[in-house]
Amino acid sequence: MSGNQKLWGGRFEAEVAEWVEAFGASIGFDQKMAKQDLQGSIAHVIMLGETGIITQSEALTIKNGLMDLLAELEEGQLQFDIANEDIHMNMESLLTAKIGPVAGKLHTARSRNDQVATDMHLYLKEQLQYIDKLLLGLRQVLVNLAEAHVETIMPGYTHLQHAQPISFGHHLMAYYQMFTRDSERFAFNLYHTDMSPLGAAALAGTTFPIDRQMTSDLLDFEKPYANSLDAVSDRDFILEFLSNSSILMMHLSRFCEEIINWCSHEYQFVTLSDTFSTGSSIMPQKKNPDMAELIRGKTGRVYGDLMALLTVMKSLPLAYNKDLQEDKEGMFDTVDTVTVSLKIMTGMLETMTVNKDVMSKSTTRDFSNATELADYLAAKGLPFREAHAIVGHLVLECSKKGIFLQDIPLEDYQAQSDLITDDVYQVLDSRNAVARRQSLGGTGFDQVLWQIQKAKENVFH
Structure with missing residues (x-):
């Protein structure tokens, strides 16, 4: 029986069957964190050299190889192999091919457990900052639109029945308040994401004289995790993100529901730009608010991502378990869904025509007074x-x-x-x-x- 050729294969005699290997591999999705994986490795090898755990010459060789890989990644030249399971093993394999056996010293005083956690913290920190920027843009559009419609009168509703006349600007500012709370939730989420797990190793830390504060600073984290078990097993920061995203998507969905109603023949309160509408394949008169409907529909997708990870985490003992491989796809999916939804909503509101006279008239032939x-x-x-x-x-x-x-x-x-x-x-x-x-x-x-x-x-x- 031939030996196992995996980088971790010393303990094993047999190769893994291809179909089993495919089931266990994560490179199909965790390659999204390729940049973060290289950034974490660069910080780690600088620290290894500075602390004398490896020589400065070795550290420089490894660092230069990692920088070359980062440049190739940015140019779209790197190819990943499912046989190497995940982004970490793929990068180590690529580095070994580039600089030789000295690449093996990069993994000194480090585990894939703290490595993957570091990658996710770096990735989500970047995405949280981007999402907050998009939220700011949406809030600015709402403020501008509200200012233009302070004296635009519309019916306020309870139970979808005309209740009392209100300012359309007032209605818009209610959503501004919701999205402001969303921004505040993501800011607190960032506080728990801006922490470095690097150096926690597999679960217990390491006997090597590492400097975790140095790698934390090099990666621009606020601080390192205080407990190595927590560092490798914590996914609260992702759960917070998924929870906060679910609330945000709920707010977007409520707004979209109203826009969909307002576009209808029965209301005619607003007219959406053609950019954010579609037609019918059979009914030539139709102008459908499909983008608003898609945001409303994708809300359930984000809820599902939250429930999936909560279910994964609910019975996991400390520290790392392979179940945690299921923490990434939902995070990536939610990032993609939230970012595009915010962009669509912002554009839809910026280009929307408000039919002020129709809105106002609807409050004169009712009992809202x-x-x-x-x-x-x-x-x-x-x-x-x-x-x-x-x-x-x-x-x-x-x-x-x-x-x-x-x-x-x-x-x-x-x-x-x-x-x-x-x-x-x-x-x-x-x-x-x-x-x-x-x-x-x-x-x-x-x-x-x-x-x-x-x-x-x-x-x-």
Whole structure:
């Protein structure tokens, strides 16, 4: 029986069958971390040379070989082999082919366990910063759009029923607040990602006199992990990312649901750019909000990535287990999904036409001003519950006659309550109803402008 030729194969007599090898390999997806793997190795070999664990000459030879591989990677020249299982073994094999047996000294005082964890921290740290940049762009677009529509009136909804008239700018700023919380969650996520596992080795650290602070600094991490077992087995930072991404996608999906409704013939509140719409293969009149629908649909995909990793992690004993190979594909998938969704949403909002007149008109032939009438009576001293009952009766009578509150003659109003005078029609006007709601955070124009000013201080500083 021939010996096993793997870099780890000294203990084994037989080769692994190809189909089993394919099942265990991760190079098909972890090659996404090729740059990070080389960066981690460069920091590690510099430290090995500086601490005298290997000679400075050996360290320089290895470092130069790694730098050559990094240049080739950036030029798209590297080829990976499934026989080498993962990105780490592929890089070591490529380095050995380039500089000879001295490449074997690179793995001194290091394991694939801390190596892969380091790669993931480097990768996700970079992606978190990029996602926050995209979120900032989306928030800026929302602030600009809200500022343009402070005095655009629309119906506010509860239970998908017209509730009260509000400022469209106010509605948009609600989403600004959601996406701001998303940004804050990712910032905290970055705090837990900006940590170096390198030097934890397999699980217990190493007998070599390594300098973990040096490699942490070289890789621009905030600090090294304090516990070697935790360093190689922690995936909380990925779980946080997937959880935060799920909340973000939920926010995007809610917004998309509204945009999809607003585009419909029944609403006609907005018109999407052709860039973010598609047609029908059979119905020539159709203009479908497909990009919004795709974001809504891809939300479930991100939820699935979160549940998959939570399930993988729920019963893993310390420290490293092969199950952890399943931590990467969901992370990569979520990064791709979130980044493209943010780009699409930002572009969709930037190019969207708001049909202000349609929005405003929809608040004049409804009963969204009913609360105004109840508040009007309450302000004149009538107990609110009595005012509520009177207005409810008036709405019922209007519904039977096919008219609205602003159509009721003054004498009919006064038959219900002598507290009602001719100023009631000003109160019932939807624009006035919006403008008067000046409680903190309300939809009144001055309050919306205050919200926008506060937001500008955060996103345009």
